[in-house]
Amino acid sequence: MDVIALDAPTDAQIRAWHEVLAAVHAADPAGEPAPDPDGAARRLLSAEPGARQRHWAVADGGRMVAVASLRLAGEPGTARPGEVDVQVHPRHRRRGHGRRLLAAAAEGLRADGRTSVIAQVLAGTPAVPFLESQGFECVLTLRGMLLRLDEVPPGRIERLLAEAPAGYELVRWRGTVPDGHAAALARAKHAMADFAEYEGAPWDARRVREMAEVVAKRGDDLYTVAALHGGAIAGFTEIVVPHDSAGRAAQYDTAVVPEHRGRRIGIWVKAAMLAWLTAERPDVREIETDNSGDNAHMIAVNEELGFRTERESLEYQAPVTALP
Numbered sequence: 001m002d003v004i005a006l007d008a009p010t011d012a013q014i015r016a017w018h019e020v021l022a023a024v025h026a027a028d029p030a031g032e033p034a035p036d037p038d039g040a041a042r043r044l045l046s047a048e049p050g051a052r053q054r055h056w057a058v059a060d061g062g063r064m065v066a067v068a069s070l071r072l073a074g075e076p077g078t079a080r081p082g083e084v085d086v087q088v089h090p091r092h093r094r095r096g097h098g099r100r101l102l103a104a105a106a107e108g109l110r111a112d113g114r115t116s117v118i119a120q121v122l123a124g125t126p127a128v129p130f131l132e133s134q135g136f137e138c139v140l141t142l143r144g145m146l147l148r149l150d151e152v153p154p155g156r157i158e159r160l161l162a163e164a165p166a167g168y169e170l171v172r173w174r175g176t177v178p179d180g181h182a183a184a185l186a187r188a189k190h191a192m193a194d195f196a197e198y199e200g201a202p203w204d205a206r207r208v209r210e211m212a213e214v215v216a217k218r219g220d221d222l223y224t225v226a227a228l229h230g231g232a233i234a235g236f237t238e239i240v241v242p243h244d245s246a247g248r249a250a251q252y253d254t255a256v257v258p259e260h261r262g263r264r265i266g267i268w269v270k271a272a273m274l275a276w277l278t279a280e281r282p283d284v285r286e287i288e289t290d291n292s293g294d295n296a297h298m299i300a301v302n303e304e305l306g307f308r309t310e311r312e313s314l315e316y317q318a319p320v321t322a323l324p
């Protein structure tokens with residue numbers, strides 16, 4: 001039983017990888033759409049710009065039964081933690097495969113000069129005792145929420161749109177930010193820094209464009225609605241509709257610049273986004289979002305829009321010295 005590094009996976013290995021993910025999903029769907037083979041291949045073959053990734057698998061009797069990915073954002077040796085994900089076929093658990101893959105990822109982390117690692121898992125699943133037995137501690141709770149558009153009470157969006165804060169106007173775009181707003185969007189993204197503890201790299205116009213290019217390269221659609229004040233972005237919200245969404249879109253960032261907070265700009269841009277999506281993308285039936293468990297304000301905004309809590313996820317962290 002060996003751990004194999006998949007630095008250049010073959011087509012057969014990519015198919016086997018997808019089969020492991022599909023078996024894990026079938027045993028515990030947790031409200032998520034099943035992984036599709038093309039998406040698994042894309043994720044294995046290309047990392048996002050500004051990040052590198054490594055993959056490992058365990059084969060038992062010639063069959064792939066467990067897989068792991070390590071995402072390394074930023075340059076080697078940066079203080080940013082690596083991100084690890086381990087998935088073991090349900091029929092092959094408690095045989096040490098998870099631990100073996102974590103040890104391989106630990107080697108990868110050391111080779112890249114990293115000192116810590118994080119993992120995001122669902123509360124109440126075997127991942128919790130697994131990570132805790134391997135030296136990880138919970139550092140953040142995330143609340144997964146879902147909005148079913150056909151359950152939004154009639155008139156709610158119109159009412160929220162009518163309550164526009166004085167002195168602000170809405171602007172919206174699909175795909176990459178127009179040049180005139182790029183620097184202002186980057187500044188507004190800094191407003192997210194309160195919550196994005198691990199995304200330490202500074203936002204600038206280039207990184208904002210790169211993020212939109214990553215989404216486009218995957219074949220997905222990015223929609224942005226922003227509130228302008230005196231021509232500058234005071235707040236914004238982003239939604240991505242995956243090309244294989246099966247009706248489910250994902251909330252990306254929402255932020256309001258500190259000096260503009262407390263004027264209901266967050267809920268206003270989100271309501272405008274819902275109105276736009278309803279008109280432009282009738283194929284979108286639901287929207288999912290993850291909020292920091294500490295971010296009571298954003299959770300309240302989402303609840304007012306009609307989002308309901310679906311699941312709780314936990315972010316775990318470990319110093320690399322604690323790993324097997």
Ligand SMILES: CC(C)(COP(=O)(O)OP(=O)(O)OC[C@H]1O[C@@H](n2cnc3c(N)ncnc32)[C@H](O)[C@@H]1OP(=O)(O)O)[C@@H](O)C(=O)NCCC(=O)NCCS
Nearest residue numbers: 086087088093094095096097098099119126127129130133
């Ligand atoms: C979490 C997961 C990866 C564990 O894989 P695994 O191969 O079963 O784990 P291991 O056999 O290496 O277990 C190592 C130790 O973790 C702990 N552990 C693992 N699963 C456990 C469970 N269900 N209950 C209690 N402890 C558990 C035990 O201490 C175990 O040692 P032991 O078997 O000697 O008691 C697997 O359950 C899985 O794929 N879950 C779904 C995907 C997921 O949530 N991945 C996120 C992890 S980053």
